[in-house]
Amino acid sequence: MAWVRIHDAAMTHPKILRLSDKAFRLWVWGLTYAQQHLTDGFLPALAIPGAFVKSIKDLVTVALWESVETGYQIHDYLDWNDSRATVTKKRTEAKDRMTAARNRSLPVRANEQANTVRTSPEVLRGLVSTSSGSSLERESERKPPPMNGTTDPELAARAGDFCERYAELYFKHRRGARYLPRPALDYTKACELCQVWDNDRLERLAVVFLKCEEPFAMSGSRTIGQFAAMASWADDRLREAEAS
Secondary structure, X not given: OOOOOOOOOHHHOHHHXXXXXXXXXXXXXXXXXXXHOOOOOEEEHHHOOHHHHHHHHHHHHOOOEEEEOOEEEEOXXXXXXXXXXXXXXXXXHHHHHHHHHHHHOOOOOHHHHHOOOOOOHHHHOOOOOOOOOOHHHHHHHHOOOOEOOEOOHHHHHHHHHHHHHHHHHHHHHOOOOOOOOOHHHHHHHHHHXXXXXXXXXXXXXXXXXXXXXXXXXXXXXXXXHHHHHHHHHHHHHHXXXXXX
């Protein structure tokens, strides 16, 4: 998913203040079109909605758009937004990370899958013993059971810890709201996340996601599943903040 950047001072810029409401809407439309189609700021004349054609002159007059062959170029577009090459590279890297993470996960054998417990987070993490006495039972208390494609005890433990930590971060950054867990789904997504990022980075990405005002995040209840879908986006935002 690509994102358009608009500087927070744009609304008070003289060029913007000179625009009519319709011309301003056309300017925003142009930014979203260019990023959606990865045109590096070029707008084909034939793609511009007919209802806005009369407003093109206003944007050219204030030099927000530049007239070029077969269309228009958004002024300084690449100074503020990612190029096609950058977006494509980020998407490829994110896809490669997830592919590598999935390839590292061993398949679950039939007998292991049949014995998987899917109730509380404590059981998922192997913290609940079923009886007392034998060394085998004591060993099972220390190692989380394999589930959902994960046979790595350390990864399973990290995923369980992250589910608990996410609930704490949710309470802290969502103004005291309580997180409603979805044990099986949360654990599966937590395993995927833990395969890609270490604990410290993952917690920082979760904070970025919980505090952001992106439409996709705001449209839901900010579950771990939603976070997993936006984790690469959060990583990009965090890298930008670290570089500034």
